[in-house]
Amino acid sequence: MNASSTPAADTSGVPSTPAATPSSALAAPFVEGLARHELRFQRCGACGAAQSLARHACTRCGGEALAWETARGTATLHAVTVVARAPSDAFRALAPYTLVLAQLDEGPRLMAHADAGLRIGERVTAGFFVHDGRTLVRFARTDPAAG
Amino acid sequence: MTATAWITGVGGTAFGRHEGQGALDLMAQAARAALDDAGLRRADIDGVLCGYATTLPHLMLSTLFCERFALDPAYAHSVQVGGATGAAMLMLARELVRGGRCRHVLVVAGENRLSGQSRDSAIQTLAQVGDPDYEVPNGASVPAYYGLMASRYLHETGLAEADLAEFAVLMRANARRHPGAHLSTPITVADVLASKPIAAPLKLMDCCPISDGAMALVVSATPGIDGGDGDGTRVALAGAGQAHRHQHLSAMADVMDCGAAVAARRAFAEAGLGVADIDHLGIYDSFTITLTMLLEEIGFAPRGGAAARARAGDFSPDGALPLNTHGGLLSFGHCGVAGGMAHAVEAVRQLTGRAGARQVARPRHAFVHADGGVMSSHVSLILSREEAP
Numbered sequence: 001m002n003a004s005s006t007p008a009a010d011t012s013g014v015p016s017t018p019a020a021t022p023s024s025a026l027a028a029p030f031v032e033g034l035a036r037h038e039l040r041f042q043r044c045g046a047c048g049a050a051q052s053l054a055r056h057a058c059t060r061c062g063g064e065a066l067a068w069e070t071a072r073g074t075a076t077l078h079a080v081t082v083v084a085r086a087p088s089d090a091f092r093a094l095a096p097y098t099l100v101l102a103q104l105d106e107g108p109r110l111m112a113h114a115d116a117g118l119r120i121g122e123r124v125t126a127g128f129f130v131h132d133g134r135t136l137v138r139f140a141r142t143d144p145a146a147g
Numbered sequence: 148m149t150a151t152a153w154i155t156g157v158g159g160t161a162f163g164r165h166e167g168q169g170a171l172d173l174m175a176q177a178a179r180a181a182l183d184d185a186g187l188r189r190a191d192i193d194g195v196l197c198g199y200a201t202t203l204p205h206l207m208l209s210t211l212f213c214e215r216f217a218l219d220p221a222y223a224h225s226v227q228v229g230g231a232t233g234a235a236m237l238m239l240a241r242e243l244v245r246g247g248r249c250r251h252v253l254v255v256a257g258e259n260r261l262s263g264q265s266r267d268s269a270i271q272t273l274a275q276v277g278d279p280d281y282e283v284p285n286g287a288s289v290p291a292y293y294g295l296m297a298s299r300y301l302h303e304t305g306l307a308e309a310d311l312a313e314f315a316v317l318m319r320a321n322a323r324r325h326p327g328a329h330l331s332t333p334i335t336v337a338d339v340l341a342s343k344p345i346a347a348p349l350k351l352m353d354c355c356p357i358s359d360g361a362m363a364l365v366v367s368a369t370p371g372i373d374g375g376d377g378d379g380t381r382v383a384l385a386g387a388g389q390a391h392r393h394q395h396l397s398a399m400a401d402v403m404d405c406g407a408a409v410a411a412r413r414a415f416a417e418a419g420l421g422v423a424d425i426d427h428l429g430i431y432d433s434f435t436i437t438l439t440m441l442l443e444e445i446g447f448a449p450r451g452g453a454a455a456r457a458r459a460g461d462f463s464p465d466g467a468l469p470l471n472t473h474g475g476l477l478s479f480g481h482c483g484v485a486g487g488m489a490h491a492v493e494a495v496r497q498l499t500g501r502a503g504a505r506q507v508a509r510p511r512h513a514f515v516h517a518d519g520g521v522m523s524s525h526v527s528l529i530l531s532r533e534e535a536p
Contacts, residue, residue: 020284022280024280027279030281053281053398054280079295079298079299080295080347081346081347081348081349082294082344082346083287083288084346084347085290085345086286086288087267087270087287088271089267090286091286094286097286099287110281111278111285111396111397113285120302
């Protein structure tokens with residue numbers, strides 16, 4: 001796969017916050033998506049399986065035709081921790097902070113920040129924030145009234 | 148009949164703080180002790196497998212070690228699968244010996260992980276087992292990955308934090324019987340629960356310490372110069388198996404099926420044994436949750452039942468299934484690759500009746516399991532005691 005499968009270029013009115021340098025071409029669409037406040041994931045063109053993380057091949061069928069899509073941002077919490085001991089100075093200012101594994105409604109699992117006090121099984125919606133020069137995801141409890 | 152591989156020598160340093168000792172210094176101490184134990188000379192060693200050292204990230208650690216330690220092997224390289232490295236090296240040494248490539252393979256690792264770098268540096272190096280785009284940028288650390296995994300495991304099994312704490316207490320009690328252990332202050336379940344929060348539900352005492360130290364073993368094509376240890380006991384590497392199902396926590400499909408059972412099944416099949424034949428355990432315990440999940444997935448306790456077995460004394464030195472009688476990573480200490488090798492070294496000492504004051508009823512079949520990453524790479528080994536013919 002290459003950049004041709006990434007979503008359309010920036011247009012006015014689309015949010016844009018600092019992007020990190022991706023570790024590889026493979027993950028670039030995900031990292032660039034965060035800066036545009038989009039949660040991007042790959043889906044297999046052959047079997048339709050949505051992928052967690054960035055892949056060179058489908059984890060279900062091995063197919064190599066993986067296309068990037070943008071998730072709606074709604075998810076269910078799969079795992080929750082509160083980090084009291086930050087690994088670096090950049091995160092010490094935030095500690096204690098809540099990290100989660102969220103199961104996106106489209107299927108992929110995503111590690112991200114979350115509001116304090118959330119529990120496994122709760123419905124959440126993704127938001128974005130900037131920390132230490134990168135755009136990161138923070139989940140908040142889905143407002144039931146918002147449907 | 149397929150050839151058997153034998154563990155003919157073991158050695159190691161105390162774990163803790165070895166100020167001024169570099170990785171190669173510590174490795175040399177362990178290697179010298181293992182060669183002495185095996186009754187072998189340097190010229191007898193024709194294979195060398197080294198782990199990696201985070202304080203000495205050299206491209207050719209095995210060659211470097213051989214130069215310093217005056218070895219001239221016909222086969223040597225390093226191996227790198229995180230915490231599973233030591234067990235993976237023993238499995239490979241077994242294959243080298245059974246295949247006829249080597250007669251005596253020295254397996255060695257060690258590093259000054261505690262005194263050779265700042266704590267922040269150690270924590271950041273280790274965090275890189277996470278995904279560089281999806282996980283690490285969130286300010287995640289190894290305890291955070293394990294905290295997330297623990298939250299899910301407790302959710303699915305109904306286990307409580309006090310259940311995990313049982314294993315911290317047991318490992319500390321065991322470590323108190325070993326003069327080389329890093330941590331030996333007695334602790335209670337209440338102490339564990341009250342210890343400093345690290346990454347919920349894990350507290351400081353759910354996490355292993357960072358230590359300096361080294362371990363070495365010799366794997367041979369013959370049972371030993373005297374046909375075995377003092378009383379003729381020989382230790383065979385009777386079976387081995389691996390599984391590698393994911394690297395990152397985000398890619399772990401199911402906390403109830405992380406790969407440990409698959410690796411164990413492969414090892415049991417090779418040895419022609421099952422869970423019920425095992426009477427000694429050396430199980431990787433980087434965190435209390437690691438030990439709980441491995442015991443339950445492999446089948447040494449029912450799901451959600453490991454803590455109950457611990458409370459009943461089954462895993463204690465005088466129980467049916469003594470576990471990490473040296474104190475494990477949680478209290479004997481963790482210096483990287485050698486930390487996971489200490490379980491195998493202890494199993495050999497118990498099998499051969501040379502565990503001194505902490506000797507348990509002589510086991511017949513020990514099961515050793517190590518994992519690297521976030522339950523990512525799994526290696527199971529079965530060590531069997533055989534009397535000289």
